[in-house]
Structure formats: C-alpha cells, structure tokens
Amino acid sequence: MLTALYIHIPFCEKICTYCDFHKEIASLDKKKRYMSSLIKELNNHKFEYSNLLTIYIGGGTPSSLPIDLIEDLFICIDSLINVKALAEFTIETNPNDITIELAQLFQNYGINRVSVGVQTFNKSHLEFLGRTHNKNDVTTAIDNLLKCNIDNINVDMMFSLINQSLEELEEDIAEVLKLPIKHISYYSLILEEKTKLHYLYRQNKISMNDEDLEALMYNKVIDSLINAGFNHYEISNFSKKGYKSLHNLVYWKNKQYLGLGSGSHSLYRGKRFSNIRNIRKYILALQEEGYPIRETHNIEPLREELIMGLRLLSGVNINYVNNKYNVDLLELYPEIEEFINQNLLELKNDQLYFTRNGLMLGNTIFSIF
Ligand code: SF4
Known part of the structure; x- marks a missing residue:
C-alpha cells in the first residue's frame, strides 16, 4: 500500500557552494517543459494514490519556481489526490521566496507543513555558503506562513561551517530558538565531491573543522534544542511534541514510497529504483515513451x-x-x-x-x- 509520495523539483536560483543535490539553474522554458512532464508522470500513477498519507515536494528549491508553475502542480495534485485526507503535505522553500502571496497559495491547496532552508543567520557564513537570503527574510517568511495558518514549520540549519566559532554557533542556536517553529533539522556541513567547497578544499584554500570541534558543536546543538523543549528523535532531527516528520519517518522505517521527477528514488512493490536524472532526457522520455527510464537498484x-x-x-x-x-x-x-x-x-x-x-x-x- 503506497502511503508516501515524493515529488522532485530540480531547480534553484543560485547554486550553494556545498550542495551536491540534483538541481540546476534553468531557463523558464526548461522549467515549463519539466513541469508539464512531471504532471504527466503524476497522471501515470493516478490509480495508486488512494491510501496516501504524506506528500513531500522537495528539490532543488520548489519555491523558486514561478508562482503559476507551482499552482499548475498543485492543481494537478488536487485533481488526483484527496489532499484533505493527507496527514502531512510538505514543501521545501527558501526564506526569500515566501511572500504572502505564495503562503496563501500553499494554504489554498492544502500544504500543511513548510520546510525553510535557513542554514545559518550569520551574514558572512550565509555569503560563503552562497545563500540568497538574510536574517530578516527568515522572520518575514515565518510571519507570512503563520498569517496563512501554516504553523507546522521546519527550519534546516547547519553547524560546523568553515571557520565557524563556537560563539557563532551559539548565536545561531539562540536565533533559531526564537522562531515559533515545530521542527528543526540540524546537519553538520559535509564536504561533498564536485562542489565549489570541495574545489576550494583541494586548492588548500579552506580547511574543515576537526572531529573534536565538530563533536563539541553537535553536543551543543543537541543539549540546547533538548533544553528548549525539542525532542531529539533522529540523528539530525528535532521536533516539538506531535510534530515529527511523518514523511521522513517512512524512509527511516524502511517503508515504501514512490518518487516522481528527475533523479527521484522509490522503494515500491519490493523494488528500489530511480528515475532518469538528466532533466532533458527525463522530459524526452515522458514526451516520447510516456514514462521516465528507470534504473533498478539492488536491495539489501x-x-x-x-x-x-x-x-x-x-x-x-x-x-x-x-x-x-x-x-x-x-x-x-x-x-x-x-x-x-x-x-x-x-x-x-x-x-x-x-x-x-x-x-x-x-x-x-x-x-x-
Ligand atoms: S538552495 Fe538547496 S538545493 Fe539549491 S543549491 Fe542551495 S542547498 Fe542546493
């Protein structure tokens, strides 16, 4: 029985220095063609949605799409799925995208959980990471969501940033704990291959924190969030009572889910498989064959x-x-x-x-x- 659906939007406004997710900066025309292929793929599975409990629209940055393309996706979902029956309907966003207009659109189409990529409040760290928002954007975004009655809000944070001091981490923690949010994901910065950060590292222009400092910072994050009333329920995830991420629990409990969109993964009907990652080929596959070519992976x-x-x-x-x-x-x-x-x-x-x-x-x- 399929209870969880993931939908991938592989577009961002700007590429962050540390990011190895499947995403790119694309023209409006490419975004339009991708979204119409994605809508086709959603329709291909229309008989499989009757028991869905969670939908997660991730990326990339789904909120970076033009608002009319986001609405087209919501209209399609609304026509195929009983959104009111969902326990959780999440979308990933960047803070500077969440205008009141976008928050209203979320509310109108049944989004009841919003994940906001903050990472840090520190201006120079934000710049170094290549993020496009500032501290004020975060509070405005959260105000806009609350005005539209969306209070199940997650904030993504990062620690052990390049040259981040313990004091800077404490300032970040103090800021994030001021927000009226229900969930925090707090990850350490990881050096991923084929990123700008990795390039700088190989050039000896940056160094990563040593393991002792990283462990000290991780302990600081855990203690501070627990003291503030958050439940530490997964290595990097903390929630207020009753606000664990239901969709991510499906992954952690190794239950089945279907992923749609380029590069998305699925664990469904006893098989683990992924959609074709190249966006152009994904669009072509849906136009010509009606479905994206899939790779099956061995399950252990x-x-x-x-x-x-x-x-x-x-x-x-x-x-x-x-x-x-x-x-x-x-x-x-x-x-x-x-x-x-x-x-x-x-x-x-x-x-x-x-x-x-x-x-x-x-x-x-x-x-x-
Ligand atoms: S906004 Fe998110 S998905 Fe896009 S480049 Fe930055 S970290 Fe990666």
Missing part, C-alpha cells in the same frame, strides 16, 4: 533496515529484525556487542539504539553492516 533489506532504523534515537527492535530476516543479529554482527561494551550502542528491552557517544560515531557503526 537487512542492511537498509538497520542503517535507516538506527538513525532514529528509538533504534531498532532486535527481536522484530531477527524474526523478519530469520537471523540472529548479535551473532551476525559480533561488533554490536563490542560497541555496547564501548558505550556506543545500548541494548535495553530488545531495543538497540545509539548512545550519545555513538551518535558522534554513526558512520563508523554503520560501516559494519
């Missing part, structure tokens, strides 16, 4: 279940996993017991989960699976 169900499930602070139930995959986890991965002895993992009432120390070393732990 146990590995995926463990890696996704352990991202949640509640962890995984080892009895459930043992029964589901007919294995004995502790026998299959003797390292788990070593990690428990090193106070990186904890096993209580058959529930296996990260300790605070383990959270700092997530990738080391994941590498055994």
Whole structure:
C-alpha cells in the first residue's frame, strides 16, 4: 500500500557552494517543459494514490519556481489526490521566496507543513555558503506562513561551517530558538565531491573543522534544542511534541514510497529504483515513451533496515529484525556487542539504539553492516 509520495523539483536560483543535490539553474522554458512532464508522470500513477498519507515536494528549491508553475502542480495534485485526507503535505522553500502571496497559495491547496532552508543567520557564513537570503527574510517568511495558518514549520540549519566559532554557533542556536517553529533539522556541513567547497578544499584554500570541534558543536546543538523543549528523535532531527516528520519517518522505517521527477528514488512493490536524472532526457522520455527510464537498484533489506532504523534515537527492535530476516543479529554482527561494551550502542528491552557517544560515531557503526 503506497502511503508516501515524493515529488522532485530540480531547480534553484543560485547554486550553494556545498550542495551536491540534483538541481540546476534553468531557463523558464526548461522549467515549463519539466513541469508539464512531471504532471504527466503524476497522471501515470493516478490509480495508486488512494491510501496516501504524506506528500513531500522537495528539490532543488520548489519555491523558486514561478508562482503559476507551482499552482499548475498543485492543481494537478488536487485533481488526483484527496489532499484533505493527507496527514502531512510538505514543501521545501527558501526564506526569500515566501511572500504572502505564495503562503496563501500553499494554504489554498492544502500544504500543511513548510520546510525553510535557513542554514545559518550569520551574514558572512550565509555569503560563503552562497545563500540568497538574510536574517530578516527568515522572520518575514515565518510571519507570512503563520498569517496563512501554516504553523507546522521546519527550519534546516547547519553547524560546523568553515571557520565557524563556537560563539557563532551559539548565536545561531539562540536565533533559531526564537522562531515559533515545530521542527528543526540540524546537519553538520559535509564536504561533498564536485562542489565549489570541495574545489576550494583541494586548492588548500579552506580547511574543515576537526572531529573534536565538530563533536563539541553537535553536543551543543543537541543539549540546547533538548533544553528548549525539542525532542531529539533522529540523528539530525528535532521536533516539538506531535510534530515529527511523518514523511521522513517512512524512509527511516524502511517503508515504501514512490518518487516522481528527475533523479527521484522509490522503494515500491519490493523494488528500489530511480528515475532518469538528466532533466532533458527525463522530459524526452515522458514526451516520447510516456514514462521516465528507470534504473533498478539492488536491495539489501537487512542492511537498509538497520542503517535507516538506527538513525532514529528509538533504534531498532532486535527481536522484530531477527524474526523478519530469520537471523540472529548479535551473532551476525559480533561488533554490536563490542560497541555496547564501548558505550556506543545500548541494548535495553530488545531495543538497540545509539548512545550519545555513538551518535558522534554513526558512520563508523554503520560501516559494519
Ligand atoms: S538552495 Fe538547496 S538545493 Fe539549491 S543549491 Fe542551495 S542547498 Fe542546493
């Protein structure tokens, strides 16, 4: 049963220095052709939406599209899906895109959760990251959403920025905690290949923070957000009571979802597959063949279940996993017991989960699976 739908909008106004997502700066004509192909793809699956609970429109920056193209997409969704029955309907945005007009459009078409890419409030860090907004844009955006009765708001933040001091991080945390929001995603800056940041790094023009400072900053983020009443429920995600991201929980619980749009991934009907990534070829495929060419990927169900499930602070139930995959986890991965002895993992009432120390070393732990 399909309960979660992801829709990808691969366009941005400007490319951030650290970003390796599937996105590009495109002409208006290309955006129009992409959106009409996407609408075709949405229609191709029209008989599969009857049990949907969540829709997530991500990117790229969906809010950077001209407002009439966003409305065309909403009209299509509205014609195919019972939006009122959705528990969560999210769209990703940049703060400087959220005019009152756009917030009203969101409200009119049933968007009930908005994710705002803030990253930092610090002017020079924003400039270095290549972001296009300033601190005032964030408060204006959130005011506009609240005026339209959209209060389920997530803010994306980043820590361990290049040359970021602990004081600057504390200022960012203080600012984000002033906002009337329900959810915060707080990620560390990652050096991704084929980004401007990576190029600067290879030229020895920048250096990344060492692991100790990064761990100190991560601990600061966790403690501050918990003290402010947020529940730390996933490695990088914090929510007020009742406001966990329902759509992302589908990924973390390894449940099925369908992705539409170029480069989108799906886990559906027992298969993991992705749409063609090249936007021009995606448009052509939908025009000529009626569907985008898809690549199927191998599924490693146990590995995926463990890696996704352990991202949640509640962890995984080892009895459930043992029964589901007919294995004995502790026998299959003797390292788990070593990690428990090193106070990186904890096993209580058959529930296996990260300790605070383990959270700092997530990738080391994941590498055994
Ligand atoms: S706005 Fe988001 S998707 Fe676009 S380049 Fe920046 S980080 Fe990447």
